[in-house]
Amino acid sequence: MNSAAARLALFACLLVLLLPAASARAETTWEVTGGGWGHGIGMSQWGAFGYAKKGKSYKFILRHFYTHTKIGGAPGKKIRVLLESGSDSVNFSDATQACGRNLDEAKTYTAVRDGSSVRLRSADGADLGSCGESLQASGGEAIRVLDEGAYRGTLVVVPRGDGGLYVINSVSLEAYVQGVLPNEMPAEWPDEALRAQAVAARSYGLATGVGGAPFDQYDDTRSQVYGGFSSETANTNQAARATAGKVVKYGGKIATTFFFSTSGGRTENIENVFIGSDPQPYLKAVKDPFEEASPYHRWRVTFSQSEIEAELGDLVDGSLQAIEVTKRGSSPRIVSAKVVGTGGTNEVSGPSLQARLGLRSTWAYFSKSG
Numbered sequence: 001m002n003s004a005a006a007r008l009a010l011f012a013c014l015l016v017l018l019l020p021a022a023s024a025r026a027e028t029t030w031e032v033t034g035g036g037w038g039h040g041i042g043m044s045q046w047g048a049f050g051y052a053k054k055g056k057s058y059k060f061i062l063r064h065f066y067t068h069t070k071i072g073g074a075p076g077k078k079i080r081v082l083l084e085s086g087s088d089s090v091n092f093s094d095a096t097q098a099c100g101r102n103l104d105e106a107k108t109y110t111a112v113r114d115g116s117s118v119r120l121r122s123a124d125g126a127d128l129g130s131c132g133e134s135l136q137a138s139g140g141e142a143i144r145v146l147d148e149g150a151y152r153g154t155l156v157v158v159p160r161g162d163g164g165l166y167v168i169n170s171v172s173l174e175a176y177v178q179g180v181l182p183n184e185m186p187a188e189w190p191d192e193a194l195r196a197q198a199v200a201a202r203s204y205g206l207a208t209g210v211g212g213a214p215f216d217q218y219d220d221t222r223s224q225v226y227g228g229f230s231s232e233t234a235n236t237n238q239a240a241r242a243t244a245g246k247v248v249k250y251g252g253k254i255a256t257t258f259f260f261s262t263s264g265g266r267t268e269n270i271e272n273v274f275i276g277s278d279p280q281p282y283l284k285a286v287k288d289p290f291e292e293a294s295p296y297h298r299w300r301v302t303f304s305q306s307e308i309e310a311e312l313g314d315l316v317d318g319s320l321q322a323i324e325v326t327k328r329g330s331s332p333r334i335v336s337a338k339v340v341g342t343g344g345t346n347e348v349s350g351p352s353l354q355a356r357l358g359l360r361s362t363w364a365y366f367s368k369s370g
Contacts, residue, residue: 069255098136153172197239
């Protein structure tokens with residue numbers, strides 16, 4: 001064999017020897033398969049959709065997801081919803097009165113912070129006087145808050161203790177529900193599903209609050225998503241009006257009617273999701289047999305080794321070896337797990353693991369390959 005041929009043969013041998021090593025260094029892939037979207041407590045919205053499609057009434061739907069409850073009545077009240085926080089001024093129109101003055105609803109006005117009080121100005125900047133500790137503006141069907149939307153009821157502007165202003169919509173309970181419903185459930189869904197959502201939204205709005213603030217609810221997912229008059233639709237308003245004053249009750253009190261998108265086929269006990277919460281007889285796991293139309297009934301995501309380690313952060317000691325589930329709830333949702341690394345093991349709750357990895361729910365299974 002000549003020297004060139006010998007070198008070629010040697011190179012081929014080395015290449016064959018190196019291939020397994022290169023393959024061995026291929027990065028591990030982690031696959032997460034799961035079901036549902038959301039916390040899993042209370043009413044599954046896609047489950048409500050499925051039951052409505054099967055001809056079930058809104059009362060049946062609510063009693064199914066909130067076990068041992070009754071549908072009752074509740075007195076009307078005002079709900080104060082935070083629309084904006086921190087700005088030193090807010091522009092609004094369609095108001096006929098504010099700060100003891102008659103206003104032109106065709107014009108735009110500005111509420112401005114002035115120390116611990118609020119002042120009213122016209123669009124051209126002219127000072128219209130002090131409103132005292134708060135500005136309250138009212139009008140016809142709705143007041144428009146620039147860059148926010150139009151809202152029924154009263155616009156309230158209050159100075160914040162740490163600077164800026166709170167911009168609040170004080171609105172009747174029924175108008176509040178009308179402003180929530182199309183933002184929490186598609187307006188084209190079946191009437192009985194929309195009615196179930198209306199009662200759940202009304203109950204949740206009455207049973208919860210932020211506590212200690214000059215408002216009762218946020219306008220986003222910290223409470224319920226509220227879009228006010230601007231977001232109302234004919235279908236959702238009809239569902240709200242058809243159930244006016246109706247709430248879910250347990251033991252004579254208004255129930256905290258948690259709801260979410262998709263259950264995966266079974267809801268979950270509150271204590272298995274909100275770790276440390278007391279068990280509630282009406283927030284227990286139930287079968288959810290008709291929610292498979294949801295695009296999130298089953299899902300799958302993948303991570304490379306480096307991606308999953310980056311997401312888990314300080315939960316991983318060394319190199320990630322396994323994620324071991326130590327407890328599941330009444331559904332397959334993870335209550336607790338262990339993150340096993342080459343340098344040690346760390347315990348984590350299911351909700352914390354979900355948050356770290358950005359998963360749709362705690363209903364998850366982990367496998368790796370490579």
